Amino acid sequence: MEYKIGTDARCAVIGYGSWATAIVGLLAANGRRVGWYVRNPEVLESLCSDGRNPRYLNDLEFDRNSIAPSSDLDAVVRDADIVILATPSAYLKDFLAPLTVPLRDKFVVSAIKGIVPGDYQTVVEYIHDHYGLSYRQIGLVTGPSHAEEVSRGKLSYLTVVCADPENARRIGERFAGENIRLSYSADLYGVEYAAILKNIYALSVGIAVGLGYGDNFLAVLIANAAGEMTRFLEESYPDERNTQVSAYLGDLLVTCYSTYSRNRRLGLLIGHGCTVKSALNEMTMVAEGYFAADCIRHINFRHRVDMPIADMVYRVLYEGASARRCMQELTTKLI
Numbered sequence: 001m002e003y004k005i006g007t008d009a010r011c012a013v014i015g016y017g018s019w020a021t022a023i024v025g026l027l028a029a030n031g032r033r034v035g036w037y038v039r040n041p042e043v044l045e046s047l048c049s050d051g052r053n054p055r056y057l058n059d060l061e062f063d064r065n066s067i068a069p070s071s072d073l074d075a076v077v078r079d080a081d082i083v084i085l086a087t088p089s090a091y092l093k094d095f096l097a098p099l100t101v102p103l104r105d106k107f108v109v110s111a112i113k114g115i116v117p118g119d120y121q122t123v124v125e126y127i128h129d130h131y132g133l134s135y136r137q138i139g140l141v142t143g144p145s146h147a148e149e150v151s152r153g154k155l156s157y158l159t160v161v162c163a164d165p166e167n168a169r170r171i172g173e174r175f176a177g178e179n180i181r182l183s184y185s186a187d188l189y190g191v192e193y194a195a196i197l198k199n200i201y202a203l204s205v206g207i208a209v210g211l212g213y214g215d216n217f218l219a220v221l222i223a224n225a226a227g228e229m230t231r232f233l234e235e236s237y238p239d240e241r242n243t244q245v246s247a248y249l250g251d252l253l254v255t256c257y258s259t260y261s262r263n264r265r266l267g268l269l270i271g272h273g274c275t276v277k278s279a280l281n282e283m284t285m286v287a288e289g290y291f292a293a294d295c296i297r298h299i300n301f302r303h304r305v306d307m308p309i310a311d312m313v314y315r316v317l318y319e320g321a322s323a324r325r326c327m328q329e330l331t332t333k334l335i
């Protein structure tokens with residue numbers, strides 16, 4: 001299917017959470033007006049009237065001429081060539097439900113780090129299967145990149161992943177900026193799963209910190225998590241890949257140690273003794289690892305990879321198992 005991705009291509013972003021807002025900030029700084037699907041009336045009103053998202057990254061002020069926010073999904077998608085998805089994975093279907101305009105002639109980039117619950121598919125797989133796009137017209141933007149830092153101009157490295165390296169470079173040009181360094185990859189499967197798994201591992205780190213484990217143990221836990229991630233990728237989809245670079249290991253590290261990490265925070269609350277339900281209620285932002293723990297367990301029934309850390313997180317989140325006991329058991333399986 002024909003699609004447009006060159007310098008004239010128009011971009012649109014779907015979603016209005018923190019990552020969507022930071023991404024619009026990067027794209028808007030690069031020239032062309034950015035289409036933006038914002039279905040929340042309060043956020044839409046505020047973006048149109050004073051160029052700010054009142055719910056997320058409120059200190060980021062947009063030049064109103066550089067953005068075109070709208071609650072009409074069809075119009076936003078119709079006017080775009082490159083559609084960037086930046087909703088939490090759990091609500092992607094919900095966000096796209098009103099769409100009647102075909103996506104087949106668009107280039108779709110997922111900035112989402114999660115699995116579509118219920119379908120047990122990655123976002124790339126879901127868009128390919130449900131919207132009839134070839135894998136050559138779907139990409140990813142990922143890397144260690146907390147929205148709070150990106151939006152404040154803190155140096156960040158993003159990785160753009162496309163089957164065709166020329167497409168990756170063209171998408172990368174849209175995100176480029178003084179404080180953004182870009183890398184490229186063609187490993188759609190590996191990079192997407194790495195971004196999903198790291199959220200589960202950050203939850204395990206948060207749980208450990210909440211339970212009182214120290215830095216010595218955290219280093220062991222994260223080192224084992226990196227090994228578990230690599231093992232999952234190698235056994236489920238062998239390919240030539242270096243998982244030591246920032247799109248895999250870097251993203252895992254920032255999610256495990258940053259105070260901005262939503263997944264670590266959810267784990268911390270549980271480690272401190274909150275029930276899973278009350279910890280989820282405390283969260284003001286989405287922790288993808290909660291959904292991913294269930295999805296990966298389901299997907300791993302096919303691959304049967306040894307994943308003691310992901311299994312521990314699943315048991316705590318979904319089986320009501322004691323975090324303290326599960327973590328103690330896990331300590332006997334780490335090296």
Ligand SMILES: NC(=O)C1=CN([C@@H]2O[C@H](COP(=O)(O)OP(=O)(O)OC[C@H]3O[C@@H](n4cnc5c(N)ncnc54)[C@H](O)[C@@H]3O)[C@@H](O)[C@H]2O)C=CC1
Binds near residue numbers: 018056094
């Ligand atoms: N925040 C970050 O620094 C980064 C986030 N990501 C990824 O971007 C995606 C979006 O995450 P964030 O922007 O952080 O999310 P967020 O927590 O900042 O925003 C959540 C969005 O989901 C909507 N939402 C929340 N609960 C909902 C519900 N029950 N039903 C329907 N919609 C609901 C909110 O209205 C909002 O638009 C995730 O996959 C995340 O892993 C990727 C890189 C960086």
Ligand SMILES: O=C(CO)COP(=O)(O)O
Binds near residue numbers: 147199255263
């Ligand atoms: O993926 C992210 C940053 O790269 C966001 O997830 P966390 O907030 O849990 O780190």
